[in-house]
Amino acid sequence: MNIRLLVFREIRFNLGGFTAGVLAIFLSLISYLIAGSINADLRINTSKKLQLMNSELNEEVTALEDGIRKSMKGLGFNIYIYPENQDLSAVYERGYGDKTMPENYVSKLANSKIIHINHLLPRLTEMVDWSEKDRSVLLIGVRGEVPIAYRGPNIKKPLINPVKEGSIVLGYELHHAYGLKVGDKVNFLDDEYTVSITHKRRGTVDDISLWMNLSLVQKILNKEDKINTILALECNCESLDRLGEIRNEIHKILPETKIIEKESRALARAEARNLTKFTGEKQIQNFLQSKKELIHIQSIFSFGFVIIICILCSFWISHLTISNINQRLIEIGTFTAIGFGGKKIMILILSRVLLMGLIGGMLAVLLFVITCPNVFGYDVYKNVTNNFSFIIIVLIAPLTLAVMSAWIPVLRAVLKDPVDVLRND
Amino acid sequence: MIKESNLVKNIKPFVTAKKISKSYGNNNSVVVLNNISIDLFREEFLSISGPSGCGKTTLLMILGCLMNPDNGEVKIDNFNPYKKKSSDRAKIRSEFIGFIFQDFKLIPYLNVMENIRCSALPLGQISDNDKLEKLLSILKLDHRRLHVPSQLSAGEKQRTAIARAMITSPRFILADEPTGNLDEENTEIVLKALRDYSNNNGSVLMVSHDTNIECFTDRHLKMSAGGFEEK
Numbered sequence: 001m002n003i004r005l006l007v008f009r010e011i012r013f014n015l016g017g018f019t020a021g022v023l024a025i026f027l028s029l030i031s032y033l034i035a036g037s038i039n040a041d042l043r044i045n046t047s048k049k050l051q052l053m054n055s056e057l058n059e060e061v062t063a064l065e066d067g068i069r070k071s072m073k074g075l076g077f078n079i080y081i082y083p084e085n086q087d088l089s090a091v092y093e094r095g096y097g098d099k100t101m102p103e104n105y106v107s108k109l110a111n112s113k114i115i116h117i118n119h120l121l122p123r124l125t126e127m128v129d130w131s132e133k134d135r136s137v138l139l140i141g142v143r144g145e146v147p148i149a150y151r152g153p154n155i156k157k158p159l160i161n162p163v164k165e166g167s168i169v170l171g172y173e174l175h176h177a178y179g180l181k182v183g184d185k186v187n188f189l190d191d192e193y194t195v196s197i198t199h200k201r202r203g204t205v206d207d208i209s210l211w212m213n214l215s216l217v218q219k220i221l222n223k224e225d226k227i228n229t230i231l232a233l234e235c236n237c238e239s240l241d242r243l244g245e246i247r248n249e250i251h252k253i254l255p256e257t258k259i260i261e262k263e264s265r266a267l268a269r270a271e272a273r274n275l276t277k278f279t280g281e282k283q284i285q286n287f288l289q290s291k292k293e294l295i296h297i298q299s300i301f302s303f304g305f306v307i308i309i310c311i312l313c314s315f316w317i318s319h320l321t322i323s324n325i326n327q328r329l330i331e332i333g334t335f336t337a338i339g340f341g342g343k344k345i346m347i348l349i350l351s352r353v354l355l356m357g358l359i360g361g362m363l364a365v366l367l368f369v370i371t372c373p374n375v376f377g378y379d380v381y382k383n384v385t386n387n388f389s390f391i392i393i394v395l396i397a398p399l400t401l402a403v404m405s406a407w408i409p410v411l412r413a414v415l416k417d418p419v420d421v422l423r424n425d
Numbered sequence: 426m427i428k429e430s431n432l433v434k435n436i437k438p439f440v441t442a443k444k445i446s447k448s449y450g451n452n453n454s455v456v457v458l459n460n461i462s463i464d465l466f467r468e469e470f471l472s473i474s475g476p477s478g479c480g481k482t483t484l485l486m487i488l489g490c491l492m493n494p495d496n497g498e499v500k501i502d503n504f505n506p507y508k509k510k511s512s513d514r515a516k517i518r519s520e521f522i523g524f525i526f527q528d529f530k531l532i533p534y535l536n537v538m539e540n541i542r543c544s545a546l547p548l549g550q551i552s553d554n555d556k557l558e559k560l561l562s563i564l565k566l567d568h569r570r571l572h573v574p575s576q577l578s579a580g581e582k583q584r585t586a587i588a589r590a591m592i593t594s595p596r597f598i599l600a601d602e603p604t605g606n607l608d609e610e611n612t613e614i615v616l617k618a619l620r621d622y623s624n625n626n627g628s629v630l631m632v633s634h635d636t637n638i639e640c641f642t643d644r645h646l647k648m649s650a651g652g653f654e655e656k
Contacts, residue, residue, distance in 0.1 A: 001539060001545065002546070006543065009535055334526075334530040337518065337530075338519060339548070340547050341512045341516075341547070342511065419486050419491050422530070
């Protein structure tokens with residue numbers, strides 16, 4: 001004969017009330033576990049979707065990058081080298097630079113071991129008045145292509161042929177307006193030149209440009225041994241930061257220069273790639289943000305629901321305990337009369353409540369373990385169970401809920417004067 | 426009338442209540458016990474009779490360490506239980522006192538044997554099987570040992586309650602109308618059991634409204650309106 005036997009006998013005697021209490025605990029814990037599983041399911045699905053989106057974006061960006069590399073490899077791209085003190089806004093406004101640099105800069109580059117540049121074209125450009133024709137023209141002094149020394153003689157056809165002294169090359173507007181043809185003589189700033197080439201309409205500033213030998217232009221403009229730009233053509237660089245790489249290489253040779261890129265198809269593709277990456281990342285961020293909000297709202301609602309269930313179950317257990325204690329008042333009075341102290345009576349009642357919590361909790365966990373992997377999948381089950389707080393809650397919450405719900409009624413029973421019961425009955 | 430043997434052997438009473446008073450209600454307006462004194466000697470079977478509401482049960486509760494008197498002093502084996510903590514009083518009850526109630530107050534989910542044994546629980550004892558068997562036999566409960574209270578007659582229930590009070594061999598038994606719900610035959614069994622208990626080193630204080638019980642007891646007190654008139 002011991003307290004344990006008393007507890008079990010009483011449970012058997014009042015099995016209905018005990019079962020109802022077990023059910024309350026079971027409902028509380030199972031609702032928590034279901035809510036946790038639903039939230040974990042949403043988190044895991046979001047994470048999988050994000051991984052998929054990231055992977056798709058990476059594939060897309062990689063494909064674009066490959067395209068850029070291919071186009072850069074095939075096409076190359078062009079850059080302008082200006083003096084360091086050149087204000088670039090003036091360049092973009094006028095179309096040429098107003099500052100000059102020594103012509104030997106081009107020689108330095110040509111004699112270097114530069115690897116990313118294939119063609120070097122020094123130029124001296126300035127807008128001048130063609131007094132004989134009473135109009136402005138863009139005078140461009142060119143020297144032709146400067147070969148890069150370490151690569152040996154250029155076996156390919158040069159990109160641009162030099163303009164011979166005494167010759168002049170005219171853009172479309174210039175020869176068309178005055179009816180000039182190749183071989184015609186024309187006066188330009190008090191000297192006579194032979195038209196060597198007439199260009200077709202290009203629809204650019206080239207149409208009002210006039211090309212002459214560089215040294216001649218230097219004399220005309222009083223800028224001997226000076227140029228204002230070096231055009232570097234068919235630059236090859238497969239990295240995405242090609243301009244940065246070329247800048248580094250050129251600045252090692254010509255530190256006092258400024259380099260800008262002339263627009264190219266490769267640049268457009270790089271921009272498209274950047275835009276795709278940016279848009280994709282933005283979409284992923286938006287998706288993540290909306291999912292985060294959804295998870296947050298769902299967490300609040302689901303755990304709010306769990307809290308309501310727990311509160312209702314707590315009242316339920318409390319009510320059941322009060323009913324149980326009211327039924328057992330005579331028993332409690334009798335136990336007090338035969339020498340049970342308050343602690344023993346409390347143990348007697350609380351043991352019943354603890355068993356209620358234990359069995360309810362175990363049943364909930366058992367149902368969860370059996371059904372969760374089938375309903376939500378093993379990932380969700382693992383996510384919920386591989387969690388320290390899960391173990392703590394599963395172990396402690398049912399017992400705590402049961403004891404807390406029953407605490408006040410039990411305390412009232414223990415503090416009740418047994419004489420009231422023994423006398424009144 | 427106090428037996429001569431008791432007077433010789435137990436000149437000092439085992440339980441003493443001196444000038445105790447108890448009132449109930451708002452402002453203690455209902456006086457139940459008024460300055461009464463009583464002694465219970467070892468091996469004495471003392472009965473108290475009186476009309477309902479005269480304070481018999483209240484007196485039992487006070488002597489049973491369950492209710493603090495408003496005034497006066499109670500001594501059990503020369504110490505005042507009301508000067509001790511509640512947990513100590515519980516211990517005194519389990520060691521010194523056995524209770525029998527008119528309505529039996531058996532634990533409904535325990536069978537006869539378990540009901541009897543449960544009073545040994547507070548002492549942390551496992552009840553003596555021989556003693557249990559003896560009590561079952563004396564009180565004619567052998568055939569009912571595995572029955573729960575709902576399966577017992579009133580007499581069987583009261584006999585079970587008596588066995589429960591006796592199993593731990595308390596120094597004295599407080600019986601509150603133990604024969605109130607019993608027929609003649611069962612009344613005789615119960616009184617005989619209590620008589621035997623008082624003859625074997627125990628004391629019994631029984632209260633009843635039945636005045637015919639005095640022929641079974643060593644001493645009988647009549648109670649009315651909170652006081653005694655000794656016979």
